[in-house]
Amino acid sequence: MTGGGTIGAATAVDMSGNKASEKVISYMREEMASTAESRDRNTVIAKCMVDEELSFTHVVIDGDSVEVTDLEGRKEGKLITLTPEQALMFKMADGTAENMDELLVSLELRKLLNIVFENWSENLYGFLLIQ
Incomplete structure (x- = not known):
């Protein structure tokens, strides 16, 4: 990633910019999870980048369960977007x-x-x- 960049907020939208149907969101959610898994990334965070109806309190980083309290997108109703520093911390990026x-x-x-x-x-x- 580059400084000042972000990763996330990847929910699917239709041609008018409205949120796509549940069918499309479901596909994109699992596509993101599959891609994350194949690259040894956190699938929970990847899914929460697509679907704001998901939430979590803990993620696994390097085999350890870590409580997440300071990430806005972990709450239901919010999409996850990560800064480069957060992406590195949560192992969603390799470097900057x-x-x-x-x-x-x-x-x-x-x-x-x-x-x-x-x-x-x-x-x-x-x-x-x-x-």
């Missing part, structure tokens, strides 16, 4: 990086990759060349 270079360094990929970013004029030239 402020830019692509920091990310590549943290993943130990910087020495393996030589990434070239085009500036605006090179992008424009490429666009005009295709036309």
Whole structure:
């Protein structure tokens, strides 16, 4: 994650921005849980990012049951949204990086990759060349 970013508040909505049907919410809730489980993340928190009707008082972190009292989304009627610090604390993120270079360094990929970013004029030239 990047500083100032957030993760969560992922409830499904329809084309008008209204909350989706229970069928869709149910699917998304379990899809988030399945994805979280496959990445060794907390499934309860993942479900609570989608469904505000869920609530919890404890989560398991590194095998320990931890009481959660200071997370707004743990209460029924609230979706969970995590800051980078909270995401790290609850093991919903592996780390933070402020830019692509920091990310590549943290993943130990910087020495393996030589990434070239085009500036605006090179992008424009490429666009005009295709036309």
